[in-house]
Amino acid sequence: MVEEVSGWRKLATRIAEDREPVEAAAEVAAKQFLGRVASLGTGATTTWRVLQVSPSDVDLVTSLARRHALPALTANAQQGIRQLTNDVAQALTAVRALFGARRIFSGKSRKGEAEQAAAYLISLHERPASTQLVTELESLAARDRKTVPAIGVSALLDDTVGFAHRLGGRAELVGRHELDAAKTAISAIDRALQRENEFRTAVNAAGQAVRQAEARKLVAEMPVERLKDATSGQLRITALIDAGIRNVQQVLDQRSRIRSLPGVGETTGNRMVGAARTIWQTTLDEMPVRIDIKNRSHTATKLLKAMRAWDAARSIRGATADLAAADAVRPLLQSLDPKTSHVVLVPQARTVVELRTALAAVERRGAVLDDGDGAAGGDPWEDFIARPADYYAMLAELGFLADDAEKSQGDLPTEIVEAIRELRLDTSHLKASLRGYQSFGARFAIVQRKVIIGDEMGLGKTVESLAVLTHLRAKGSSHFLVVCPAAVVTNWVREVRAKSDLHAYRLHGPSRDDALKSWIRNGGVAVTTYDTLGWLEGGIPERTGLACLVLDEAHYIKNPDAQRTRRSRVLIGRSERAVLLTGTPLENRIEEFRNLVGYLRPDLSINASEIAPRQFRKQVAPAYLRRNQEDVLTELPERFEVDEWMPMSSADEKHYRAAVVEGNFMAMRQAALRAGAKSEKMRRLIDIVQEAEDNERKVLVFSYFRDVLDEVAAILPGKVFGPLTGSVPAAKRQSMVDEFSQARHGAVLIAQIVAGGVGLNIQSASVVVICEPQLKPTTEWQAIGRSHRMGQLESVQVHRLLSEEGVDQRIIDILARKNQLFAEFARVSETADSAPEAFDITDAELAREIVAAERERLLTGG
Known part of the structure; x- marks a missing residue:
């Protein structure tokens, strides 16, 4: 029996010695490959998980294939090999004390150990006969040990390698040749887009030149007395007038002379020039680009030529599908190592089929692009006269049209600003003092009825809302509803009670049913959460008119498809007034901001394009007011x-x-x-x-x-x-x-x-x-x-x-x-900019008012 078990042990040892280095090398190869897997995508979205391989990885692939080629071990064989190679050696040595000369000289203790070893070996010897272990071992030991030939990296995902399952998903192999063509095409697209940017830059430069020329003309017509106005009477300009300096432009042109004028001196001269520069810069900042067909200046002609070239070049952007395809594959192509011959892709947000579709689209677009500048011949003025709307759309897109040059839909009309100024805010039910900008915000909400207050956090949007509610209460309204995240319900209830004499009701938690009944019966401010709106639906009788709805942290309803958004919109429709409070109306996409405005004012036609911010701001102005900390909190610590x-x-x-x-x-x-x-x-x-x-x-x-x-x-x-x-x-x-x-x-x-x-x-x-x-x-x-x-x-x-x-x-x-x-x-906020009292007034705003008045006087003949 000992001899038979010893023979089995030799078989098991030989099998283990054959397999262990193969398996170890394969595991090292697998870890190397897995460690090189990278995630590619945009933002938080992973498009693919990617493994790049090169010809130098042949040995790693071969190691994986060699392990995969090993005969599979049954559970019976695994257990038998483990016992024969680990446990049997000691038993074979100990049992020899029971036979031969050793049995005579072995002590009692050793014989006891030998008897235990014999029992173990007898048990082990009986097992192979019933489990066919010996047959399996002999078969494994007799296998062909010829080395598996080297395998190329293109076979990495083949069944003969046995690695694909380690990557998870539906991994696929893409050859470098499939990617190189698309990489060349993307380079062509990028060159074209870069060319467009060059033309856009040229339009910007030409537009600035036109503005500077117009600003110079306007400043040259401003009487020098404007320096005194801009500095609140701090400058005396008699010396300038005596020296024949009659307008603001002359102050700039003769700045070196001014400092030596009698009675002026270095300090006063510097202040005069500084005030003139401030007026000049403010004028330039607010100056629209004017194209006068009766005065075809050189600067205007240069602008029109640049705009025509840009318009021709940017037509490439009209191929949105192809550009989207390029953006989809760009991260992958940019990540390619020069030595990479194949890429393993594990689909995440996109499939490999989608990748190949995008590659084909990019190649098609790249094939038709050329390096032409897109500039057509002929007189640019004729093209401008033929399609002026297109040119003005480009100017608006670049922010070259000022408020008084072209009124776009949604720009805050003067009559609204005047109505805000004329409204007397009744604070008889308010137990808090309002700063000037807070009063303006409350009056804006009252006049415009449904608005977004987007003041930066920390400026007191809550008290602005309470000023609205208390004013309405003073005018006879009774029922107000605040919807907010659960985390701030307590804070809202506290604020209502501390800063107004309105009753506050918590429509949240175990006592919400009783609170709802009390609020319906008595009126006041009900505070609930977005998650509770489902319960509240139908709970407010139609006869209980909602005088004002306040939605705090209103960016919670930016998604129009969300249940809480739909419920909030129903409430907005039922309410006479609505105030959306959010310091972050735009978090990821412009569309979110447009959604918020649309809930309140569906009548506003709003363009959500990312390339026309100034136009967008004007369009949302009737419903949006924002002030930033640096504008109004001068005392705020750094x-x-x-x-x-x-x-x-x-x-x-x-x-x-x-x-x-x-x-x-x-x-x-x-x-x-x-x-x-x-x-x-x-x-x-x-x-x-x-x-x-x-x-x-x-x-x-x-x-x-x-x-x-x-x-x-x-x-x-x-x-x-x-x-x-x-x-x-x-x-x-x-x-x-x-x-x-x-x-x-x-x-x-x-x-x-x-x-x-x-x-x-x-x-x-x-x-x-x-x-x-x-x-x-x-x-x-x-x-x-x-x-x-x-x-x-x-x-x-x-x-x-x-x-x-x-x-x-x-x-x-x-x-x-x-x-x-x-x-x-x-x-x-265009609304805030339309009314300087929305901020703490400074000399900068004073200069802005002066320039606006001068523009009204000189450009319109007012």
């Missing part, structure tokens, strides 16, 4: 923002690499804070908190991820409140903030940014830490706005923790574009 870039620790890199292998974008975003005290970000966060305690400050820590917050709560020293997350009941959130506000210096409140960044006022903290960049800039603004707002007495420090490696840089790039989009379309 805000210092620091982007803290730091390397990943080895532990961070391990987490990040695992997330990349999984293709888990969210895990990649939080990887740099999952290693606890070994994380570089965590170490920096601890330093910030300790510095804050030393400087007698409190800290707000925001992250999108609950797991990150749990790590932070476990690691940070000192008093930590939270985490404040979406699962924390609304009342508990407010009490958590209250406790934090009463805590000593060095306290930390940690919060999920989508929960703690909305609705709560946390001025007691003056240090804000954002653990990872967010996908929407408005998310960060809201979070920072919780601290940097009216009532904040200390400068606010904002620390963004960013990893040098990984996804943070890409997200920052995304934020930059979204910031630009918001700045162009939503940051400026």
